[in-house]
Amino acid sequence: MALSGELIEPTASGALGLPHSTPGRVGRLARRLYRAGPAAWIFLAASLVLAYQVLVPLVTMIWTSFSSSQPGAEDFFSASSLTTSNYTRAFSAGFARAAGNTVVFTAGVTVVSAILGGFLAWVVVRTNTPLRRLITGLCLIRLLIPGVLPTVAWIGLANPSTGVLNRWLQDWIPWVHGPVLNVYSLPGMIWVESLDALPLTFLLLSAALRSMDPSMEEASLISGAGRLRTALHITFPVILPAILGTLILTVIRGFETFEVPVLIGLPGHIITFVVEVYTNTTGVPSDTGLASVYAVLVLAFCVCLIWLYNRFTRNTAMFTTVSGKAFRPRPANLGRGRWVTLAASLLILVFSIGLPLLMLLWASFSPPFRPIQPFTASGLSHFTLANYAGVFRNDTTVRAFVHSTFLAAGAAVIVVLLISIVAWVTVKTKIPGRKLLDHLAFAPIAIPSVLMGVSFLWFYLSLPVPVYGTLWILLLLYVARFTPVAMRVMSASMTQIDDELIEASMMTGSSWWRAFRTVALPLLKPGLLASALYVGVLAFRELSASVFVYTGGNEVVGVAMFSIWGDGSFTGLAAFGILVLLVVGVLSLVAAIVSSRFGVRK
């Protein structure tokens, strides 16, 4: 994903080029645009919107990192405030420690989640272990749970003073005295974040395993090799590119993730880059200079990795060989061993989804503001609905539900409008520069949501338009954040549309708009619906970007969860979290039903 200026340039010239401007390339381009009619104007408008979504975060972050002033201050825009002192300050104070923590954390998460996810993928795709569908289903469900909830659940399970697991260990194992597990440590952070990244690595790796022609392995068996030799010399090297691709994505995730570093790392004094961005932005007094330097570092790293990822996945095309027929999956018969693999898989899932959910449920019924009892019958007797009542009595949480519903719906509609134009223009028209639109729409995927949040904050703080402090800034933020995500979901169904269908419609004399409305839109509907629902679910629970731009009175669900936690009410958060999960679950169920009815496969 290139984010350089050269990508932006053609739009600029296209936008400025009037129909009869100077001859030459720009002029010709402009004339062709002009002749393309209304399509061209829509194209231009979409390009501007998308370019703004990429440029705002980039320029704001970089400018702020070189500014001695603060966004919103009088002299913020003056060139005289430019300096490199932010960088010299950042590199002297605590930089090495933050860098070390970030690297260890990211590497640990990558390794652990790749091992666990790889194991589950192998079990599901390549063995005859029972309950494989259940394993896949649970991983998909885990994907829907907002990251805050398992994080705080693990704090409840493994904190050194009252952690439920710690108390179990002390009660049941005679030689254990005092806490064994400490979630407020690098290993603790790695563990919690790995379980969060697990569904993603699982999905990517099982796709990789599925795409491998099983006769590659069979050819090895026939050649006299055993299962182990086949796995080491054939299976592993053949899917290595896909594994590397997955690893890169996990690295990016580990680098940009917000919940675990802030909720566990910050109180545990394990400072990472993301924590630096967060504390320097939201602390009082804030230090936007330092925050922006760390933001630029994170961004640079992510962009490099995405570039690397694209190179890898492009090269994997070389690694696929032609094959006439579709593969029939041929899972290995593990015999009795399949019960071992089942037990191991279920254990992983218990850690990833079972224990955290149980912890949340338990806490949501426990008496507020008292240490949580371990899961025992005596604890049951203290059960109360006070936390749930509290959620409905609390203005903030009710408001947050309303705001998030509005924002999710708004973002879904706008994003879908935007990407349907982009998809249509890039795939089905011949407008010059249309590929650029595609790149622009995808580009923000390289910008971590934390950075998206801070840069929107700084940008609108320093603009005289009254957007900061309203819900609109959140809407703008979500649209920018989820456009590339929706592009992913959408692009598959886009290519299915045959050019000739549209051309046939145009041939009958209908206008471009008519062709779009009567032929393309109905065909695109399933993809659009799926994208809309997906964006809706993600927007409803967004936290890591919203936490920077929300203001009192404009809370959203993610932020509300975060602030309840900040108030020290674990039980209140648990009850709110369970309710949010129910909403997200219903939304996702609707999404699943709708997309299966319209024949969209995810």
Next chain:
Amino acid sequence: MIRVTGLVKEFAGGSVRAVDEVSFEVPTGELVTLLGPSGCGKTTSLRCVAGLEEPTYGRIEIDDRVVFDAARNIAVPPNKRRIGMVFQSYAIWPHMTVFGNVAYPLRTAKMKKREIHERVMASLELVGLADLAPRGAPNLSGGQQQRVALARALVAEPEVLLLDEPLSNLDAKLREQMRQEIREIQQRLGITTLYVTHDQIEALAISDIVGVMSGGKIVDFGSPERIYRAPKSRFVAQFIGVANVIAVNDVRPASENGSLQGATQMGSMSFHPDEAATPTGGQTAVLVRLEDVEVSRERPTADRNVWRGRVISVLFLGTHLDCILDVNGHRLRAQAARRTKLEVGEEVWVQIRPDHATALCDDVAGDGTGARPAKPTQTVPSAVAGAA
């Protein structure tokens, strides 16, 4: 030698019987083809022999070694069966060079470096790819990948060679060429080979013996010549080439050399009984290949199986004319030489030599499957049996 006895393979807990009581033998040094329409169980049978699929019942021997026996609970894993196999997708490992692909079975066997080199190069020489040895595997053309797969299957000098539709991913020209090469190499090495295909011409051209499969069973098994000339059933007849199937009533022995005689719509007709059995009862169906219907303007000298007919349609097919004749109300399809220049509406003579007409004794009813035993029913209305 490969001997398969009573092989049954069920899928999905017994609800799908992909292979149903199949028994056959591949004699040492010969090439046997399993031929049949899609989904008839060819691949499954082959994979059972390879050990990649575990049969539900049955026994498989390779060179007098029992590699599978359901009754005695013997199942030799595929890597211990000493076989070579070419997969339909070739399964060339993309992360290795051509040399690495071919050397893999030898390296697995822990052979010495020098010997590996010699044998790999000899094997690549055999398939004509010696100069591509250092090339990366993904950059090969389809035909080259096919050759690498063959070289890899042969390099360890296996006792038997299994090929699953090895030519189906190649274009027509290359397919013909590779077909010849595979046959040549097989005969030169004298390697016992089981070959799976759904292409009847390929099967006829390459095999010592053809086994025709349908619905999980072997419905005919014999030399290509026999299968073509005297198929066991209407199904086999129609699957292999195009033929007329003529209904015959009133069957009785003819005067001389064991042939039979009966009444058809065209008139009285002499024909040969099937090698295995003579038709019982008064009715049967007789198979006549298109090229065995002789069309001429002069009256043939023979006194039997000669009729007068009228040309209904003529199709010019380059090598010959494909025409449909009306013989006493019966529609007969024939191939005439190009030089006869037949015209529609012309009156001609039609001759079918008795030894070119064979009774399909197990399929009087002509339900097209050939799988069921003969049951005497009414005569077949149309005698023209076009190929699918």
